[in-house]
Amino acid sequence: MLQIHGVPISVHTRKVIVAAIEKGLPYELRQVVPVVPDSLPANWRAVSPTGLIPVISDGDFTLGDSAAICAYLERAHPQRPLYPAEPRALGRAMWFENYAGGTIFRHIVHPLFIEVFVQPNVNRIAPDQQKIDAVLNTALPETFGYLESELGMSRFLAGDTLSMGDVAVVSNLITFQYIGFRLDAARYPRLAALFQDVVMYPAVREAIQKEQATVQGMGLNGDCVRAALN
Numbered sequence: 391m392l393q394i395h396g397v398p399i400s401v402h403t404r405k406v407i408v409a410a411i412e413k414g415l416p417y418e419l420r421q422v423v424p425v426v427p428d429s430l431p432a433n434w435r436a437v438s439p440t441g442l443i444p445v446i447s448d449g450d451f452t453l454g455d456s457a458a459i460c461a462y463l464e465r466a467h468p469q470r471p472l473y474p475a476e477p478r479a480l481g482r483a484m485w486f487e488n489y490a491g492g493t494i495f496r497h498i499v500h501p502l503f504i505e506v507f508v509q510p511n512v513n514r515i516a517p518d519q520q521k522i523d524a525v526l527n528t529a530l531p532e533t534f535g536y537l538e539s540e541l542g543m544s545r546f547l548a549g550d551t552l553s554m555g556d557v558a559v560v561s562n563l564i565t566f567q568y569i570g571f572r573l574d575a576a577r578y579p580r581l582a583a584l585f586q587d588v589v590m591y592p593a594v595r596e597a598i599q600k601e602q603a604t605v606q607g608m609g610l611n612g613d614c615v616r617a618a619l620n
C-alpha cells in the first residue's frame with residue numbers, strides 16, 4: 391500500500407493525500423512532524439534527504455517533494471487527472487503549484503507557522519510580532535492580490551476544472567487559517583470563492599474531514615472549513 395510520511399495539516403502533505411483520495415488509492419499515513427525531532431523515524435534522513443515532508447513509499451520506490459510525488463501519481467494512476475492535458479492549462483497548473491510552494495508557503499504560511507505555532511509550542515518563546523506584521527503587511531497583500539488578479543476568467547486557476555494548482559494554493563490558505571489568520575473575502579472575493587469551491591471538492595473535502603482530529607489535537611482553528619465538515 392502507498393505510504394505517505396507527513397502530517398495532514400502540512401500544506402504539502404495535504405496535496406499528496408488529496409491526489410491519493412482523488413485517484414482512489416488506498417494509503418497509510420505515517421506521522422512525521424519535522425519540527426518535533428522526537429517524531430522522526432530512525433532512518434529519516436535516508437527516507438527524506440532534505441528532512442522535509444511529505445515523502446512516499448510505493449513498494450520499493452521512495453520519493454520526496456509533493457510536486458514530484460503528485461506528478462508520479464498522475465503518471466502511475468492517470469484516472470481522474472489532476473493536471474490538464476492542454477499545454478497552456480498544464481503550464482498554468484504547474485505554475486500555480488510552484489507558486490504555492492515557493493511563494494505562498496515560503497513567504498507567508500511558513501514564517502507565520504513558525505511564529506504563532508512553533509515558537510510558543512515547541513521552542514517555548516514568544517512570537518515576534520514584527521515578523522508577523524511584516525508578512526501580513528507586505529508579502530500577503532502582494533501575493534493574495536496577484537492571485538485575485540489571476541482569477542475571474544475561469545472558475546479555477548488553470549481553467550474550468552480543478553487542478554493541482556488550485557489544490558496547492560488552497561492547501562496553503564487552509565493552514566494559514568488553521569493557525570489563526572483570516573482570508574479577507576471583502577478584499578479578495580475571487581480568492582475566497584476559489585477557497586470555498588476547492589474545500590467542497592469531494593477529494594479535498596474528504597482530506598479535510600480526516601485531518602480534523604489533528605487540527606483539534608494541535609489546538610488549531612478549524613472554522614474556515616466548517617462548510618466542508620457537514
Ligand SMILES: N[C@@H](CCC(=O)N[C@@H](CS)C(=O)NCC(=O)O)C(=O)O
Nearest residue numbers: 400401402424442443444455456457
Ligand atoms: N518542496 C517541498 C517542500 C516541503 C516542505 O517545506 N514541507 C514542510 C511542511 S509543509 C516541512 O517539512 N517543514 C519542516 C521544516 O521546514 O523543517 C514539497 O513540495 O514537498
